Amino acid sequence: MSERRKPYPFDQIEPKWQAIWDERQLFHALNPGEGNFDPAKPKFYVLDMFPYPSGAGLHVGHPEGYTATDIVARYKRMRGFNVLHPMGWDAFGLPAEQYAIKTGQHPSITTRDNVAKFKSQLERIGFSYDWQREVNTTDPRYFKWTQWIFLKIYNSWFNPETNKAEPISTYRGDDPDSVRLAYIAEVPVNWCPELGTVLANEEVIDGKSEVGGFPVVRRPMRQWMLRITAFAERLIDELDGLDWPQSIKLLQRNWIGRSEGAEIDFAVAGVADSGAAVTDRGHKIRVFTTRPDTLYGGTYLVLAPEHSLVDLIVKKEQWPAMREYREKTARKSDLERTELSKEKTGVFSGAFAINPATNQKIPIWIADYVLIGYGTGAIGGVPAHDERDFEFAKKFDLPFVEVVQPSGGEPAMGFTGEGIAINSPIINGLSTREAKRKIIAWLEQRGQAKGAVNYKLRDWLFSRQRYWGEPFPVVWQDGHHRALDESELPIVPPPLDDYKPTGTGEPPLAKAKDWVRYSEKASRETNTMPQWAGSCWYYLRYCDPQNDQRFVGEEAERYWMGDSTAGIGLQNAERKSVAAGSIRNQPGGVDLYVGGTEHAVLHLLYARFWHKVLFDLGYLSKPEPFQRLVNQGIILGEDNQKMSKSRGNVISPDDVIESYGADAFRCYEMFMGPLEQMKPWSMRGVEGVARFLARVWRLMMSENQAGEWELSSKVKDIEPDKPQQKIMHATIKKVTGDIEALSFNTAIAQMMIFVNAFTNVETIPLSAMRTFLVLLNPFAPHLSSELWEKLNKQFGKSDGDITEQSWPDYDERVLVEDEVEIAVQVNGKVRDRVRLSISATEDEVKAAVLASPKIQQLTAGHTVAKVVVVPKKLVNIVVN
C-alpha cells in the first residue's frame, strides 16, 4: 500500500489559505490617519517576544507562545478590535557571530538566511502577523533609531530632585560627563577571553559565559555604562501596577534588591591610641547596615580590599601581608570567588576604629567577603547576629557580643532574625523595628549616621568588543568622548572581512582604519552595543515601522501604546471574567506580552529602563511598556527531558506539520495543558487532536464514489433542536471565557464535546456549524476557513471570509434547564440523586429529598440535625 491516506486534505487547504491571507493582506492593521482606519475601534496590542533567528530553525517551544497570541489576535479582531500583532528579528548578537567565525560566512549572510528560514517556518503555521510591520534589529533603518535612543540616553541625566531623566542641559554642575545616563568607567568587568569580549553580569552564569560556556575572568577595563541604578526605585515601585505573574515581579524585585537601613560613620582611632607612625586623624569609615539595632554587637570593621581608605589606614608592619592579599583577591575569577566562598579569608590592617555606640576600640580588617560594589564597601562585623560575620570572627578569633534576644526559646548566639534588643543601653527591651528607629535617630542627632537605602542592581555594562552589533554614535577627541549629531545616523559598521575578536580587548572595528578615522582630530568609538539594545524598544517600532522621521510617530505611539478602550457588547459572564483578570480593559501599553521566563530580569528590566527614560523625556505616553505579561511553560521532549540536540529528543514543527497539518500542530500545542505550565510533547497527543479536526471535516464533508470530498448531504438549513441549541450556546460561552482566560486547553475540550454531540446525527443544522466554525477559527484557521467557504458556496447568504465574521454571542436563556439533578448527601457522602424543577423552593427541595425512600432508609433511627441546601446542585443532610 502506498502512502497512508490523509484524514483530511490539510496539505491542500493550508497553503491555499495562507496565500489568500497574504494576497489580501487581511491581517494588516492600519494606523491612525491611514486610509480606512476606524477610530471607533478599540485597539489591542498583542506581542510575542521576537526570536533570535538561529541556524537550527524553530523548535516546538517557539510556536507555543506564538500560537497563544495568534488565537487571541484572531479572536480580538472578530470582537471588533483593531489588533496589532507583529513579528520581527532580534538578529544582532554573539551566536550569529560565533557561527560566522566558525564557518567563515559573514554574519550578515547567515543572519539573512536564518531570518528567511524562520519566517517561512512561521508562515507555514498560519500565524496572522502583520508582516508589513516586520522589523530587523540589524537593518540600518532600524538601528538608526537604536543609536538615536542611545544619544537621548547619553544626552540625559537623572535629576534626583524630580526623580526623572532630564536633558543634560538642565544640569547645573560643572562636570556633566559625571552624571550622564551613559558614561565611561574603568570598572572590573567580566572578560571572556574565548569570546574576546566583556559580558554583563547577567550574561555570566557560574563564572562561565551564558553563550558557549567559556570561562570568564575579572579585569578592569574602560567601558560604557548605562545608569540604570538611578531608576532602581521606580523599577521596583512601578511593578505594582503591572499585570504580571507574581513570580516574575519577585524575580525582578530580588534582582534590583532593595534594602533599607542606615549608613553609620566609625571614626578611625587616633595616633595616640594606635601608636602608629602615620597620622590617620580625622578619617571616617562609613558602613552600610540593615541592622543598626545590632550596633552594640559590632566588634570589628571590615573593608573591601579595593576600598580607597585601605591605603590610608593600614599600618606599616601590615603592608606586606596586605599587598599580597589584595593581589590574590584581584586575581581571583568569579568562579574561584564563588567556589572558595565557604572559607573566609582576610588580613588585619593594624588600625582600629571607635564603635559610636560603645565607644570601644575595635580592629579594622580587610576581607574579600565584603564587596566594593555594594553599599559603602565597608561593614561593621556583628559576629553574634550575622552568619558571615559569625564565620569570619570564629576563624580569626574576634569577640562575640549578643545583642538580640529571640522571642522563642532559641539561643541568642548566631540568631539573625528579629527579636528584642539586649546589652544595648540605649535601646534595651525594644523590638528590632523600634530599636532600629531609635538608634538611627540617636546617631543622626550626633551626626554619626543617616537612614539609607541600597540596591543590589549595578549599572548596565553596555559595550562589547564584537563586530556584530550597533556601533556607538560617538567619537573621541583629545581623550574625550563626544556624541555625534542625529543627522549623522545611522552609523553603519564598516564592511570587514576579518571580524574575529582580537583577543587583546581591542574591538574588531578598530581594524577598519579608514572607518575609525572620523576627522583630522577625532576617531570613532569602536565598541559595539550588546544584543539587548535592539530588543529594548522593538515593540515601539512595530507601532510605526516605516517612519524615517521619528523612532515612532507620536500619534501611532499614543494609539497603540495608550489605553485600550473598553470592550464592546460585553455579556455578564465576560464581565465576570474581566474582573477575574482577563485580557480586556488594561490601562495601556502592550496589552498582552507572551514569552519565556528566561527574560525575566534581562530583557524585561532593560526595556522598562529605556522606556522610562524616553517617557521622562516626553517621547512616550505611558511609563510602562508591558501591561500584561504571561510566560509560556517549557515544552519537554517525549522522554520528559529538556529538548536538546545531544539528547536527540528535539521535535521540529516542520515534521509535525508535514504529517498532521498546521491546524493540528496549533491545536495540539494548546491542548497539551495550561499555557504557563511545563509539559512534555507527545506525538500520540498530536494524533488525537488531528483526529478531532478530521471529525470536524467529516461532520460537513463526505466522500463520493470517486473518492472526492464533497459537502455532506446531511448539512441542511434547518433550525437546531433544543439540545443542540443548548450545547451550541454552552460552547460559545465556554470558548469565549476560556480564550479571555488563556485556558486554551479547556476551550478545545469543549469544542470536542460539541463535535461529539453532532457526530452520527441525521441532519446537521447549518447555523450551528457556522457558529462553531467561527469559534474554531482562532485555533484552526485553515480548516475553518475552508469549511466556511464550502458552506457559503452551497448555501450562500453570508458575507465574506470567516476571518471577517464577528464573534458570536450566547443567550443565557437557552442554557437554563427546566429540571436539574440534585445530589443528596448524608453526612457529606453522596447517597442519592433526585430530579427537581429548577424553580423548586428550598423548602420544596428539602421535602422532596427527605421523602426519597433511600434517604428515609438511611436516616431511619437518626435525628436530622441540619439540612444544607445548595440551590440547583446539592443537599447535605446532617444526622447524628
Added chain:
RNA sequence: GCCGAUGUGGCGAAAUGGCAGACGCAACGGACUUAAAAUCCGUUGGGCUUUAAACGGCCCGUGCCGGUUCGAGUCCGGCCAUCGGCACCA
C-alpha cells in the same frame, strides 16, 4: 542556605469550598472489512460485595500529617519530594 512554583488514574490533564478524574492519549471489547488500516459504538481510579446473570450496594482514593467546615483537590498550619531563580548584597 534563601525565595518561588508544582505534586490528582497507566499518561497529558479537568474541577466559582458542593457529585474528583470533563476532554484527550493508551489499553481492552464490539461493529464494519476477505484481512488490516481508518472509522464508528462501548468499557476503563483501586478494592470489597450482592446475584444464575444483570441492575445494584459498600469502603478507600487528589504527595504526607494535622486543623477549619454540614462539606476540602480547593482554605489554614507543619512536613516531604521535584523543578526553577538567587546565592558572601551586610
